Amino acid sequence: MNWGWNTLTPRARMTLVAAAGAVCIALAAAAWWILRVEHAVLFSDLRPQDAALMSAELDKLKIPYTFADNGATLLVDRSQVHAARLKLMGRELPLNGTVGLELFNHTDFGMTEFAQKINYQRALQGELTRTILALAEIRDARVHLALPEQGLFKQNAARPKAAITLAMRPGQALRGDQVSGIQRLVAAAVPGLHAQEVTIVDQQGTALSRSSDADGDPATGSGRLDLKRDTENYLSRKASVVLEKAVGAGQALASVDVTLNMDQVRVTTEDVIPALDPRGTTTTGVLVRERESARDTAAPDARNTARGSSMQRDAEYQAGRRMEQVVTQPGAIRRLHVVAVIRQPLGDEQKDQLQRLVAAAVGAQPERGDTVVLQSLQPVPAEVPPALPDPLPAGPRVQVSPSAEWIAPAALMLAIGGILLAWRRKQAARRTARLTEAERRAALQRVQGWLLQDTTAAAFTTVPSRGAE
Numbered sequence: 030m031n032w033g034w035n036t037l038t039p040r041a042r043m044t045l046v047a048a049a050g051a052v053c054i055a056l057a058a059a060a061w062w063i064l065r066v067e068h069a070v071l072f073s074d075l076r077p078q079d080a081a082l083m084s085a086e087l088d089k090l091k092i093p094y095t096f097a098d099n100g101a102t103l104l105v106d107r108s109q110v111h112a113a114r115l116k117l118m119g120r121e122l123p124l125n126g127t128v129g130l131e132l133f134n135h136t137d138f139g140m141t142e143f144a145q146k147i148n149y150q151r152a153l154q155g156e157l158t159r160t161i162l163a164l165a166e167i168r169d170a171r172v173h174l175a176l177p178e179q180g181l182f183k184q185n186a187a188r189p190k191a192a193i194t195l196a197m198r199p200g201q202a203l204r205g206d207q208v209s210g211i212q213r214l215v216a217a218a219v220p221g222l223h224a225q226e227v228t229i230v231d232q233q234g235t236a237l238s239r240s241s242d243a244d245g246d247p248a249t250g251s252g253r254l255d256l257k258r259d260t261e262n263y264l265s266r267k268a269s270v271v272l273e274k275a276v277g278a279g280q281a282l283a284s285v286d287v288t289l290n291m292d293q294v295r296v297t298t299e300d301v302i303p304a305l306d307p308r309g310t311t312t313t314g315v316l317v318r319e320r321e322s323a324r325d326t327a328a329p330d331a332r333n334t335a336r337g338s339s340m341q342r343d344a345e346y347q348a349g350r351r352m353e354q355v356v357t358q359p360g361a362i363r364r365l366h367v368v369a370v371i372r373q374p375l376g377d378e379q380k381d382q383l384q385r386l387v388a389a390a391v392g393a394q395p396e397r398g399d400t401v402v403l404q405s406l407q408p409v410p411a412e413v414p415p416a417l418p419d420p421l422p423a424g425p426r427v428q429v430s431p432s433a434e435w436i437a438p439a440a441l442m443l444a445i446g447g448i449l450l451a452w453r454r455k456q457a458a459r460r461t462a463r464l465t466e467a468e469r470r471a472a473l474q475r476v477q478g479w480l481l482q483d484t485t486a487a488a489f490t491t492v493p494s495r496g497a498e
Contacts, residue, residue, distance in 0.1 A: 068095060068104040071113055074168070075101050082122050090116055127155035150174055157215055161193070166203055169196035174219060189222045191215050196232040208237045253291055256360055261285045264365075264391045271390040272369060275383060280372045285391060288364040294357040299350060318345040365399040367391055374407040 037045070071094070072083065080100050087094045087105070092113050095104045105113050121131045130152045140148075154172045161170040171194045177187040193211065197203070203211075208229055216224040229238040239252060264285040272281035320343045369387055384403045393399035 067107045069107040069110045071103045071105045071110055071117075073098070073102045075103060076169070079122075079124050082124070083117055086117055086120055086122065087113065123155075127158045128152065129155040129159060146176075150176060153219065157218060160214065161195070161211060164207070166197055166201040166207075167195055168198045170194065172215070176219070188226060189219055191219065191222060191227045193227065193229045194232070195229060195237070203237060212238055253289070257287060257289055260287050260289065260360075260362070264367075267390045268367060268369060268387050271386050272371070272383070275386065276371055276373055281369060283367065283369045283387065285368075286366040287362055289359070290361045290363040291359040293359050296355040296357075298353040298355075300353075319343070362392075364397065365391065365393050367393060367399075367401045369401070369403045371403065371405045372407065373405065375403075375405040380405065 034042070072079075075083070077100065080096070080103060083103055084094065084096075087103075090113070092105060092109060096102065097104055121134075128151060132148050132152045132155075154174055157172045158170050161167060161172070173192045175190045175192075177189060193215065195203070209224070211229060212224040212227040215227050216222045227238060228236065230236050239255070264287065265283050268283035268285065269281065272283055273279075275281075322341045322343075324339045324341070367387055369383070371383070375383070380403055384401050387393075387403065388399075388401045391401075393401050
């Protein structure tokens, strides 16, 4: 081997080493590809208790698993996902910390009646919890039932109650109709439980269910504000739709204030119903029984042999009665105030038309005291008075562009500047022309004398500096 390696050229050695390395890398990649485990999600968004239960069952089933998302997601091999999920679901694990009716699959005959009642309550709470968790917005739920004790010879006057705690998913919330639906669902599952006795709170402790007053009247207590808000929102939407169709989308805003009559009125009316007797005449009551009797009468004188008869009719009537009871529910509109704001300028005629449209849309009645106020944010532009005709006939008008308006002032300024410049040149020429020839020579001699003096002074000041050197 050494002899063969030594006989190879350096280039052949490098080629052999590279080929061996490539083979090793390919074998390692193939082994990793064959032996690798591709994980898939078995269950996600698990609570710690549920993750512990499922991991213990997977250990018993000898199925390898791993966790992700800080223990909230359980992962297994992709080829075993469905089989492992079916096996875990068949184990009847108490997920979410609750047990359902499977609690009675293995009945203990030695259990007391009290223990049976407790197990039934636990199973009922667990089934309700599973049903509530089926909603997409709810992440966790807890149900507590307070069932009064009933006996054979004892009837408890207390009514059952329920308390529910809900934990919402991030960014999710329950609507009012969903909360009411949960209340009705729980009330239908528990015997003797009314929907008003179901209290629902969220994870912050905020009550989601409405508090009910006596007789469960929704128009009293906190329901008054809800009824007023719903009525105002409904009428505001109707007014906004009419205004947007009239002036355009985003150009109008409507607000409605409603005063509701929350009094419950009960009216009872009693009338007497007349009836017709067999003869067709109107009576003051209903004929119940009628009896007629005939009787013969004789004269007191024995010599008078004539006989007479008499007829007697007895009738019994009963007065007819009609009772009508009318109950007016609270929530009727007592007074209505509407305010509409328009961004466009409106004239008086347009404003009156829109005001009538809004009043008809919301059902405003002036005789009831309703008011409709319509206001425009932009005033109507004032009309420009027409131009007066020219007293004299004018010739053809020439349209002047805005740039031509500056030509005349600019030409005037240039003319004034030229005049001033010519005047200054003329003055300078006059001053120069006043000097004579003798004056010019004298001035030249003075300048030469000044220059000569300056030269001598410079030489005098230069000589001492040379001697010092």
